[in-house]
Amino acid sequence: MIPDFTLPAPLRPVTLADVSDRYLGWLNDPVVNRYLETRWTPQSLDIIRGFVSAQIAATDSLLLAIEDQGVHVGNLKIGPINRHHRCADVSYFIGERSCWGKGLATAAIRAACDIAFARFDLHRLQAGLYAGNVGSLRALEKAGFTREGVWRQQLLGPDGWEDHIFLGMLRQEWTP
Numbered sequence: 001m002i003p004d005f006t007l008p009a010p011l012r013p014v015t016l017a018d019v020s021d022r023y024l025g026w027l028n029d030p031v032v033n034r035y036l037e038t039r040w041t042p043q044s045l046d047i048i049r050g051f052v053s054a055q056i057a058a059t060d061s062l063l064l065a066i067e068d069q070g071v072h073v074g075n076l077k078i079g080p081i082n083r084h085h086r087c088a089d090v091s092y093f094i095g096e097r098s099c100w101g102k103g104l105a106t107a108a109i110r111a112a113c114d115i116a117f118a119r120f121d122l123h124r125l126q127a128g129l130y131a132g133n134v135g136s137l138r139a140l141e142k143a144g145f146t147r148e149g150v151w152r153q154q155l156l157g158p159d160g161w162e163d164h165i166f167l168g169m170l171r172q173e174w175t176p
């Protein structure tokens with residue numbers, strides 16, 4: 001989907017020009033991809049281009065670039081969007097490790113809430129993560145998400161079975 005509205009920082013539309021060796025390097029970095037499902041499939045520029053093209057064409061998903069001082073450092077996706085239940089998943093990564101711990105993921109998740117509730121008129125946003133991904137958990141909680149549930153040992157993490165933790169935010173809980 002290509003957004004027809006101004007995006008809140010640190011988000012901007014993603015384009016095929018964003019597909020670069022740097023982006024490929026993020027997905028192939030074992031520290032970055034530790035908790036990303038992309039790690040199960042060998043990545044290439046062609047595979048990333050195919051993914052970004054499909055996301056731009058999709059009607060139920062919005063893929064966005066996360067920027068730090070005008071530089072593309074990661075991505076955030078709102079989708080799939082369920083129009084009947086007015087809810088969507090949110091997922092993200094900051095590929096540039098030097099940008100970790102600066103509040104970027106928290107800001108990007110907050111911006112995603114703004115888009116989901118103020119632009120898409122959704123009722124809820126949800127995210128799932130490996131229990132060991134404490135940075136992601138903390139970013140979601142700082143953005144105002146509530147821990148809702150757990151599927152025990154559903155995910156094969158880097159060091160063995162991990163719980164799959166689910167968080168969500170309802171529209172009425174969102175404070176812009």
Ligand SMILES: CC(C)(COP(=O)(O)OP(=O)(O)OC[C@H]1O[C@@H](n2cnc3c(N)ncnc32)[C@H](O)[C@@H]1OP(=O)(O)O)[C@@H](O)C(=O)NCCC(=O)NCCS
Nearest residue numbers: 035092093094100101102103104105106129135136138139
């Ligand atoms: C997880 C990730 C998104 C966090 O992004 P970030 O921009 O560094 O997060 P923020 O700076 O907004 O940090 C939010 C909070 O988490 C804490 N945090 C971040 N990474 C952490 C880590 N590895 N361990 C412990 N705490 C961490 C921060 O200190 C901050 O808390 P504080 O304000 O109380 O100090 C980023 O490390 C990343 O993209 N990792 C690889 C891909 C990934 O795991 N994506 C998420 C899949 S669910």
